[in-house]
Every structure is written in C-alpha cells, then in structure tokens.
Amino acid sequence: MEAQTLYATGKRKTAIARTWMKPGSGKITVNGKDADAHFTTNAARIIMRESLKITETLESYDVDIRVIGGGITGQAGAARHGISKILAGLDPEMRQKLKANGFLTRDARVKERKKYGQRGARARYQFSKR
Structure with a gap:
C-alpha cells in the first residue's frame, strides 16, 4: 500500500507553491531539483x-514543491506556507506551534501599484516652480 501523499498550496507575494508531502527521510525537492x-x-x-524545524518533523517527511512566479524570497515564503498548511492538518499540536509563529497566515503584503500622473506608487514627478 502506498503512503498517503498530502497536498497544499502556499502563496507569498506573486509566488505560488504547490506542495506535496509524504512520510519519508526528509528529502526536499523544489521544481525537480534539490532544495539547496x-x-x-x-x-x-x-x-x-522553518515550519519543519519548529514542528520537529525535518527528518520525517519527503516534500516535493512546484513553485512558480516571484523571486527567491517570495518562493521560499510560499513553500513555507504550503508546508505549514499540510503540517497543520496533521496534528492539532503542530497547528498551535505554527499559528503561534504566524506560518499559517497568508502574508498579504504585495507590491503597491503605480498610479497615473506619478513616477511610481508613491513617488511623484519632480516639481518645477519655474
């Protein structure tokens, strides 16, 4: 009988991480490559x-992550969010640890849009008095 594979989606900024986890030796792959x-x-x-260390399950599960969009930091945050969601569903005690560290909350901070009539989101064009 095959071990049950668990799935969750994690997001951070514009990165989306589809995460699969199954009992194993602690091998983590990201987009088919080793995580490192x-x-x-x-x-x-x-x-x-982080979420695997806090719940002390770093050596207990094999994790496969498919991540798209964003940069390195956003992708890492999305991966952590996905892993945390899976771990939270496994054990209520783990859920408390993850929630206390804020790993189950989707970080809503995203880049602010550029406004028309301005150089950027907040920056204005240089003002010339004369």
Whole structure:
C-alpha cells in the first residue's frame, strides 16, 4: 500500500507553491531539483525549512514543491506556507506551534501599484516652480 501523499498550496507575494508531502527521510525537492540547489541564498533555505524545524518533523517527511512566479524570497515564503498548511492538518499540536509563529497566515503584503500622473506608487514627478 502506498503512503498517503498530502497536498497544499502556499502563496507569498506573486509566488505560488504547490506542495506535496509524504512520510519519508526528509528529502526536499523544489521544481525537480534539490532544495539547496534551487534556493541559492542561505536566508531562503532557512525560511523554507522553518515550519519543519519548529514542528520537529525535518527528518520525517519527503516534500516535493512546484513553485512558480516571484523571486527567491517570495518562493521560499510560499513553500513555507504550503508546508505549514499540510503540517497543520496533521496534528492539532503542530497547528498551535505554527499559528503561534504566524506560518499559517497568508502574508498579504504585495507590491503597491503605480498610479497615473506619478513616477511610481508613491513617488511623484519632480516639481518645477519655474
């Protein structure tokens, strides 16, 4: 009998991470590559593994992540969100730990749109008095 594979979607900024998790040895793959090969910065690697470390399940599950959009940090945050959602569904005790650290909340901060008549979202064109 095949082990049950769990699925969740995580989001951060414009990145979307589709996450599958099954019992295993702790192998994490992102877009078919090893997680450390995909996430080049140390900060992104830490962000992605945070929820597994807090729940002490780093060596218990194999995680497969398909992530699209955004940059490295956004993708790492989306991966963490997806992993956290799966872990929260497994055990109520894990859910409390994840919720206390804010990993189950979708971070709603996104880039503010540029407004017409302005140079950017908040920046105006330079004013000339004369």
